[in-house]
Amino acid sequence: MRALQITAANQVAVVDVPGQPIYDNDVRVRIDAIGLCGTDFALTTGTLGLNGWPVIPGHEVVGMVTESRSEQFHVGDPVALDPLISCGACPACRQGHPQWCAQVGVIGVVRHGGAREELVLAAHHWVRLPAAMPIETAVLVEPVHVVETVFQAVGPEFPTHALMIGSGALGLIILQVIQKRWPKCMVSVHDTVAQRLPHALKLGAIPWQLGTTDSVDLVIDGVGAESSLTMAAQAIRPGGHIVVYGVPKPGRTIPQADLLFRKNVRLTFSRLYTHQFDQAIAWLTSGLVTPQNIISDRLTLEQAATFLGEHGWNRPERWGKTIITMGSAS
Ligand SMILES: [Zn+2]
Ligand SMILES: [Zn+2]
Incomplete structure (x- = not known):
């Protein structure tokens, strides 16, 4: 499958990567859209201090379930990625502050992310979205x-x-x-x-x-x-x-x-967030936040490789959120 990959500083390409196997409690998701942000740009230039290249970026990710080994999700469910990695067992995690976990990380930064055609992850990394939520609204769930x-x-x-x-x-x-x-x-x-x-x-x-x-x-x-x-x-x-x-x-x-x-x-x-995405979803469904004045650019995977590799975000006309829309998104 096609994936966006940062191979070295400012080296970004669309590459062919093998599909992922699926195990118990995993969910396979067809990716529809990926938002890019300063984290992806810093990951590309190597200024994040966490550069484990090669890496597939993508932590603002939405798509649709195509295969589920979890009772929590069914084929056809629209979902967003919860990219936060935490141990779940330490005092901070148990008190509801996974962002203070010593093992905290973000999928798409310290592990391969969702800038690819499909992504398999354990069920706890997916958040179900309202069925009627448009993709350009859904892709803002993580930033919201x-x-x-x-x-x-x-x-x-x-x-x-x-x-x-x-x-x-x-x-x-x-x-x-x-x-x-x-x-x-x-x-x-x-x-x-x-x-x-x-x-x-x-x-x-x-x-x-x-x-x-x-x-x-x-x-x-x-x-x-x-x-x-x-x-x-x-x-x-x-x-x-x-x-x-x-x-x-x-x-x-x-x-x-x-x-x-x-x-x-x-x-x-204010760093990162918790695993509770409900409020963000509510803010978007209630119209507290609307995507019309926020998304400025829509790129294909290939255009995104050029955009990241050539620092396209530095151009003043790129004023808002840049998203990658995958071919399967309509
Ligand atoms: Zn982001
Ligand atoms: Zn922890």
Whole structure:
């Protein structure tokens, strides 16, 4: 079967890989669509710090069950991948925090993922989707789960002014949720890629005025760089809350610690998520998040190889979520 494979730094190709055998409790899924995100790009360049090439990427994966050795799934079920790997037995796992497991990992990063025609995995790695959910909605289940976890980190706050740093696909999802959850909250947005901004502004955000200080209650940082945290430290009001979900590159340190301390700021990190995808699915079925303003590019497997290998995501016109649609998807 055809699969997308990262063979070395910036070397991506469509290759032929053998089909996987199926054992008890496994489910075979025909893949319909795969979302790409910063993790896949970092995996391609080798900046993730976890580069075990060759690897088949793909952790935002949806498809349909074609063979099941589990009583939980039947042929024809639409499913999404739960890519989180955790041991299930340690104290963190037993307390419902698999993202704190010492063995935590993500399928499509530390193991071969779903950028291929079909994928066999144990039943606990699949999440059943509502039958009527369109593929372009379903492929957002994993990113929306990331965002839902960010909002858990935010907690029961009612900010009147929020600053969003980074307005890629996750930023646009966050913006939709802020607007529905806190309709009176003003949302400022900053992105170093100027061409991305109009898409956030179209959804009602306003451009962040550089140099403004002490004016926002909440910063949601999707960049995780020293520059973004410096901006956050200046923007936040005393007693405010900064939530970082952007993945810092290895070796990054926290700048402005003195300022953050003097302002008595709460600084929270949001990494990964739990195995509970129900809320993300509910957010999509209820229309809290809609895919129309989030998906910007639809590629074939072959186009995705070029896109990843040539850093196509750096082009400003690639403003939102890029998805791979497989031939079998209609
Ligand atoms: Zn992702
Ligand atoms: Zn564990």
